[in-house]
Amino acid sequence: MTASSDTASFGLSTETVLVTRRRKRLVSAIVTTVLLALVVWSVDVTVVKDTDWERIGSVGNVLEATNRFIGIDVDLFPTLLGPAIETLLIACLGTFLGVIICIPAAWFGAMNITPFKPITYPLARLMMTLSRSVHEIVWALFFVAVMGLGAMPGVFAIAVRSVGFIAKMSAEAIEDIDHGPVEAIRAVGGGPFQVFFYAVLPQVLPQIIGVVIFEWEINIRRSAILGLVGAGGLGLVFFRQMNTFNYHGVTTVILAILIIILLGEAISHAIRRRMI
Amino acid sequence: MTPRDMSIATAAEAPREWRRFRYPHSLVSYGSWLIAFTVIVYSIEYLEIPLDRVLGMFGRMGEILANRYYPVDIDYIMDVDYIGSVVETIQMAYLGALFGLLITVPLAWFAAYNMTPSRLFVYPGARFLSMSCRAVHETIWTILFVSILGFGMLPGVLALTLFSAGFAAKLFAEEIEAIDMGPVEAMWATGANLFQVMVFGVFPQVRVAFTGIGIYTWDVAFRAATVVGFFGAGGMGWYLKRNVMQIETERVAAIILSIIVLVLISELISAWARNVVMKMK
Amino acid sequence: MAVLQVSDLYARYSAKGPDILKGISFDVEGDDFFAIIGPSGAGKSTLIRCINRLVTPTSGRIVFDGQEMTALSGKDLRRARRDIGMIFQEFNLINRMSVMDNVLSGRLGYTGNLRTLFRAFPRDDIDHALRLLDRVGLSDHVDKRADELSGGQRQRVGIARALMQNPKLMLLDEPTSALDPKISREIMGLVKTMAQELNVPCLCNIHDVKLAMEFCNKIIGLQDGVTMFSGPTEQMNEATLDEIYAMEVL
Numbered sequence: 001m002t003a004s005s006d007t008a009s010f011g012l013s014t015e016t017v018l019v020t021r022r023r024k025r026l027v028s029a030i031v032t033t034v035l036l037a038l039v040v041w042s043v044d045v046t047v048v049k050d051t052d053w054e055r056i057g058s059v060g061n062v063l064e065a066t067n068r069f070i071g072i073d074v075d076l077f078p079t080l081l082g083p084a085i086e087t088l089l090i091a092c093l094g095t096f097l098g099v100i101i102c103i104p105a106a107w108f109g110a111m112n113i114t115p116f117k118p119i120t121y122p123l124a125r126l127m128m129t130l131s132r133s134v135h136e137i138v139w140a141l142f143f144v145a146v147m148g149l150g151a152m153p154g155v156f157a158i159a160v161r162s163v164g165f166i167a168k169m170s171a172e173a174i175e176d177i178d179h180g181p182v183e184a185i186r187a188v189g190g191g192p193f194q195v196f197f198y199a200v201l202p203q204v205l206p207q208i209i210g211v212v213i214f215e216w217e218i219n220i221r222r223s224a225i226l227g228l229v230g231a232g233g234l235g236l237v238f239f240r241q242m243n244t245f246n247y248h249g250v251t252t253v254i255l256a257i258l259i260i261i262l263l264g265e266a267i268s269h270a271i272r273r274r275m276i
Numbered sequence: 277m278t279p280r281d282m283s284i285a286t287a288a289e290a291p292r293e294w295r296r297f298r299y300p301h302s303l304v305s306y307g308s309w310l311i312a313f314t315v316i317v318y319s320i321e322y323l324e325i326p327l328d329r330v331l332g333m334f335g336r337m338g339e340i341l342a343n344r345y346y347p348v349d350i351d352y353i354m355d356v357d358y359i360g361s362v363v364e365t366i367q368m369a370y371l372g373a374l375f376g377l378l379i380t381v382p383l384a385w386f387a388a389y390n391m392t393p394s395r396l397f398v399y400p401g402a403r404f405l406s407m408s409c410r411a412v413h414e415t416i417w418t419i420l421f422v423s424i425l426g427f428g429m430l431p432g433v434l435a436l437t438l439f440s441a442g443f444a445a446k447l448f449a450e451e452i453e454a455i456d457m458g459p460v461e462a463m464w465a466t467g468a469n470l471f472q473v474m475v476f477g478v479f480p481q482v483r484v485a486f487t488g489i490g491i492y493t494w495d496v497a498f499r500a501a502t503v504v505g506f507f508g509a510g511g512m513g514w515y516l517k518r519n520v521m522q523i524e525t526e527r528v529a530a531i532i533l534s535i536i537v538l539v540l541i542s543e544l545i546s547a548w549a550r551n552v553v554m555k556m557k
Numbered sequence: 558m559a560v561l562q563v564s565d566l567y568a569r570y571s572a573k574g575p576d577i578l579k580g581i582s583f584d585v586e587g588d589d590f591f592a593i594i595g596p597s598g599a600g601k602s603t604l605i606r607c608i609n610r611l612v613t614p615t616s617g618r619i620v621f622d623g624q625e626m627t628a629l630s631g632k633d634l635r636r637a638r639r640d641i642g643m644i645f646q647e648f649n650l651i652n653r654m655s656v657m658d659n660v661l662s663g664r665l666g667y668t669g670n671l672r673t674l675f676r677a678f679p680r681d682d683i684d685h686a687l688r689l690l691d692r693v694g695l696s697d698h699v700d701k702r703a704d705e706l707s708g709g710q711r712q713r714v715g716i717a718r719a720l721m722q723n724p725k726l727m728l729l730d731e732p733t734s735a736l737d738p739k740i741s742r743e744i745m746g747l748v749k750t751m752a753q754e755l756n757v758p759c760l761c762n763i764h765d766v767k768l769a770m771e772f773c774n775k776i777i778g779l780q781d782g783v784t785m786f787s788g789p790t791e792q793m794n795e796a797t798l799d800e801i802y803a804m805e806v807l
């Protein structure tokens with residue numbers, strides 16, 4: 001760096017360039033080797049040693065096992081409507097509850113409006129991380145243990161799981177606002193409440209609504225599987241079909257899940273287009 | 277309170293009526309509030325959520341946490357077997373993310389509207405593929421692969437592969453769609469074919485972003501990997517399943533704690549790695 | 558009596574940072590259009606923001622309307638700010654709200670929390686806002702969103718918002734720097750007319766010396782936080798100007 005700015009000695013700077021280039025190449029070679037070694041080791045442990053190759057048998061057997069899933073169980077259709085609606089509504093209610101929990105989380109977690117930085121800011125960050133780091137299945141297990149089977153633990157699992165992402169994005173949006181309107185509202189004599197509702201919220205609301213709709217879409221996907229651990233919706237039907245070895249039924253449930261996800265995507269697309 | 281300035285009052289005509297909501301606009305505004313409210317009330321009704329019990333629930337929740345989950349069984353997660361399963365989980369996530377990313381590169385190319393070989397056939401196909409990978413939850417992939425291939429980490433790796441592909445393909449494609457088309461045009465002008473254009477015109481522009489997304493994918497895949505074992509695909513999730521079934525709540529608490537700590541660490545590592553990559557740019 | 562008396566004002570941004578203002582004193586009388594000129598970084602913006610306490614000065618006195626501004630805080634400060642209108646360089650409008658809502662936001666100091674939440678302003682305020690919008694020439698744009706307007710139109714909304722407060726003093730922070738010369742002159746003209754009509758003194762922080770000479774009756778020249786010139790516009794001459802802007806040449 002220092003040598004290359006020295007115009008008096010071209011030879012030296014060329015040398016430095018070559019050295020840095022060689023060093024860069026060396027670093028990338030080492031990184032690649034380590035990554036490749038990790039691949040080999042991982043494949044050896046997870047795939048080669050851990051797999052029961054005899055159970056899998058030949059390629060033909062695998063194809064046969066896959067083939068069982070091809071087909072649709074038409075008889076299942078009428079029984080799917082209820083759970084499908086349930087799945088969709090768990091996602092809606094879970095997102096709604098998540099947004100409510102997000103309000104304090106985003107408020108505390110935005111550096112520029114957090115009420116008491118040394119305590120509230122880390123608290124909010126902890127809430128966000130906790131929510132994001134635990135998988136929805138684990139949350140659902142926990143809430144099922146506390147509340148019993150049914151849709152309610154599903155709603156809570158979805159809500160708690162959504163907090164992290166929505167609150168993080170909202171807090172970031174709040175941190176990125178243009179400070180001008182805040183100044184303007186303070187200059188007309190507005191208090192903190194007026195500043196929030198007139199200067200902060202209008203700036204971040206479209207972004208937050210976008211994030212919430214995005215999260216709702218993901219939540220449909222999540223609520224479709226929470227039934228696997230006893231939290232209602234299509235997951236429960238899926239679990240039953242799997243346990244009774246009704247493979248065509250399994251495919252049917254997956255198709256139903258795909259359909260409601262497509263529906264959700266279409267709705268969110270429509271809302272987002274309107275918003276702009 | 278009243279306007280002090282009579283000059284303005286006299287200068288202007290009598291003020292027109294002004295109302296915040298006028299007919300068509302107000303209908304949309306009130307209507308959407310009404311719809312949102314109805315959906316929520318109907319959901320509570322349909323799902324039979326006992327609102328009166330919800331508040332009491334929190335006391336019970338605290339009680340259960342304190343009584344059953346509290347003395348976290350740290351010894352259990354310090355066990356060699358368990359730590360072995362943690363390593364396996366990391367390996368599954370690593371392989372899943374890696375294979376997923378390998379699939380993603382062509383998939384994202386085909387699913388990027390500006391660079392796809394054929395907008396009529398390949399583009400919708402690739403879009404559909406990446407969407408289905410994303411739409412089907414990783415646990416469902418796991419269950420399907422376990423049912424086809426039997427218990428073990430292979431189905432886990434495959435499920436995570438599809439999960440990672442679905443996750444990264446969308447981001448990759450968006451990245452390709454956002455490139456500067458100048459260099460691409462320059463490449464076309466030299467008479468290069470599509471593959472050459474990709475390698476010389478597109479790839480250099482998205483390389484750094486791809487690396488960042490790739491690291492992020494690993495992070496996300498690791499989170500998913502912690503539970504695929506729950507459905508028979510090895511790793512930590514399997515321990516979780518066993519202890520949930522045996523109602524060993526203190527061990528479950530320990531496992532959940534270990535998951536949180538590991539995810540935090542992986543998040544820190546991925547944030548650091550992305551930072552390094554961004555700087556190399 | 559002077560509406561605003563500033564004496565020996567010092568200000569800095571951080572406890573250990575350098576002083577931005579180093580002992581500024583001046584008085585604004587009832588019918589003044591007071592200009593603050595000086596190169597960028599001279600402390601013009603800080604000075605203006607000290608008056609309504611968007612920036613807290615380290616020492617010195619600011620007496621506005623018989624109150625010591627530096628001693629106020631919380632509710633009393635907000636009450637005092639209601640009487641000071643402010644117009645900003647970047648307009649500082651709430652972009653996603655309508656022109657009407659932006660003008661009405663000038664009354665937020667008088668509006669309770671519940672009314673703020675539902676944006677339910679009293680009838681009087683709405684009538685007043687409509688008259689002001691007529692007056693600044695925006696009666697056709699009442700329901701447009703603020704970000705659909707051109708720069709000059711936005712600054713007119715800013716003027717209407719400030720006048721909505723029925724201010725006893727107007728602060729203008731570089732009201733024309735974001736506008737082109739022709740619009741700048743129009744905006745300054747509008748502010749001046751309105752100020753004279755409503756009998757509001759103005760304190761205007763301005764980069765463009767020509768505009769300052771044309772519209773203002775008193776000028777204070779700052780350089781690096783120090784007063785280089787203070788007096789009626791007629792006393793201003795080339796030599797003084799050169800001195801004030803000497804730093805900028807370097």
